[in-house]
Structure formats: structure tokens, C-alpha cells
Amino acid sequence: NIQGIIFDLDGVLTDTAEYHYQAWQRLADEEGIPFNRQANEALRGISRRASLMLIIGDRRYSEVQIQEMMERKNDYYVELIQRITPKDLLPGAVSLLDDLRQAGLKIALGSASKNARVVVEKLGIIDKLDAIADGYSVQKPKPAPDLFLFAAQQLGLPATQCVVFEDAAAGIDAALAAGMWAVGMGPPERVGTAHIVLPSLAGVTWENLQGKFRDIAL
Ligand code: G6P
Ligand code: MG
Numbered sequence: 001n002i003q004g005i006i007f008d009l010d011g012v013l014t015d016t017a018e019y020h021y022q023a024w025q026r027l028a029d030e031e032g033i034p035f036n037r038q039a040n041e042a043l044r045g046i047s048r049r050a051s052l053m054l055i056i057g058d059r060r061y062s063e064v065q066i067q068e069m070m071e072r073k074n075d076y077y078v079e080l081i082q083r084i085t086p087k088d089l090l091p092g093a094v095s096l097l098d099d100l101r102q103a104g105l106k107i108a109l110g111s112a113s114k115n116a117r118v119v120v121e122k123l124g125i126i127d128k129l130d131a132i133a134d135g136y137s138v139q140k141p142k143p144a145p146d147l148f149l150f151a152a153q154q155l156g157l158p159a160t161q162c163v164v165f166e167d168a169a170a171g172i173d174a175a176l177a178a179g180m181w182a183v184g185m186g187p188p189e190r191v192g193t194a195h196i197v198l199p200s201l202a203g204v205t206w207e208n209l210q211g212k213f214r215d216i217a218l
Pocket of ligand 2: 008009010011012044045166167168171
């Protein structure tokens with residue numbers, strides 16, 4: 001009996017991953033650390049600090065330097081997301097949000113980003129969300145279930161009645177750890193542990209989702 005849907009932001013509703021990548025690349029270049037688009041793939045859905053740790057590898061930096069680099073990357077990212085408009089929504093996102101609301105479901109955002117609120121405002125979808133769980137909501141990042149549990153609590157729903165849409169392996173793990181239904185967006189190599197795997201939101205409706213959940217004997 002599904003009552004609530006929780007959407008990750010990056011890679012599900014929009015592609016801010018590109019802007020995260022550009023900001024990290026600029027920082028890495030300034031620091032003389034080798035980094036590229038391919039290395040960035042490992043950062044999908046990973047927290048700011050964990051991303052920086054993967055970039056610096058075994059290079060040694062003090063906590064003060066680490067903090068400064070996280071801030072610098074964020075400054076670059078904040079600059080880049082100013083140009084986001086509703087055109088940056090991924091195909092199918094708005095029609096699915098509208099369809100879900102029409103069907104009486106509650107909708108939350110479940111993003112680890114501290115910039116999530118600005119991004120959904122720029123995308124023009126803030127009025128389509130009943131709750132926002134973002135990088136300020138909980139301490140423990142995905143794959144811990146905390147962020148999604150917080151989102152469900154904001155919606156006033158038990159975890160078992162919530163579905164999470166996620167594009168990152170860490171996010172699918174978080175949804176499953178929360179005891180929620182998981183829809184993985186992208187290749188099965190990445191999100192194959194989800195209950196349902198979809199290539200994108202294009203053409204997805206509440207009716208065809210319900211059908212898929214019925215197939216897996218909900
Ligand atoms: C999301 C993104 C990650 C990002 C994280 C923290 O999970 O997918 O790429 O590192 O949020 O975002 P923030 O904007 O707070 O640095
Ligand atoms: Mg994501």
C-alpha cells in the first residue's frame with residue numbers, strides 16, 4: 001500500500017552531476033591532482049566529504065585544508081547552479097510529479113546535497129513537493145537509511161509505504177536499509193539491487209509503476 005514517493009535529486013530529477021563534476025575538476029586542477037570525467041563516476045551520490053576523500057586518495061592534507069577545499073568546491077558549484085532553469089528537469093520528471101500528486105500520493109525530496117533547496121527552486125518544482133530532506137536534515141550520509149527515514153517522517157508515513165527513486169548504488173542501499181521500496185534509475189550494473197530498474201523517468205506513470213509493483217507481488 002504505497003502512499004509516498006521520495007525522489008533523489010541529482011541524476012533522477014535533474015543532472016546536477018555535471019556541475020558537481022565541473023566544480024571538482026576545477027578544484028583538482030588547482031591542486032594539481034589528476035582527475036577526470038571517468039574518475040568522477042565513482043562520486044555519484046557520494047557526500048561532499050567522501051567525494052573529496054576519493055579525489056585526494058592517499059595525498060595528505062590537514063583538516064583545515066580539507067575544509068577549505070570543500071568550501072572552494074562548493075563555491076564553484078553554487079556559481080554553476082545559478083544557471084539552472086526548468087529546462088534542466090530530466091524528461092518525464094514533471095509529468096510524473098503531477099501524476100503522483102493527482103493520484104493522492106505524498107512526495108518528498110531525499111537529497112544529500114546542502115544545495116538541494118536552491119536547485120529545486122531553480123527547477124521550479126518546489127510547489128510539487130510535500131517535504132524536503134536535504135544535506136542539512138541528518139548527520140549520516142547514504143548508504144545510511146537516515147535521510148530517507150527523515151523524509152518519510154516528514155510525510156507522516158511508515159517506511160514500508162514509501163518508494164525511493166535513486167540513481168546511485170549508495171542511494172539504493174540506503175532505501176533498502178530504510179525498509180522502503182527502491183526504484184533504480186540507470187544501468188543494472190549500478191542499481192540492479194533495486195526492486196525495479198528503469199532507464200529514465202520518461203513515460204513513467206503511477207499506473208505503470210503500480211503494475212510493476214503488482215508483478216513483484218506487493
Ligand atoms: C548529492 C550528489 C553528490 C554530492 C552530494 C552533496 O548526493 O549526488 O554528488 O556530493 O549530494 O552535495 P553538496 O551540494 O552538499 O556538496
Ligand atoms: Mg543521485
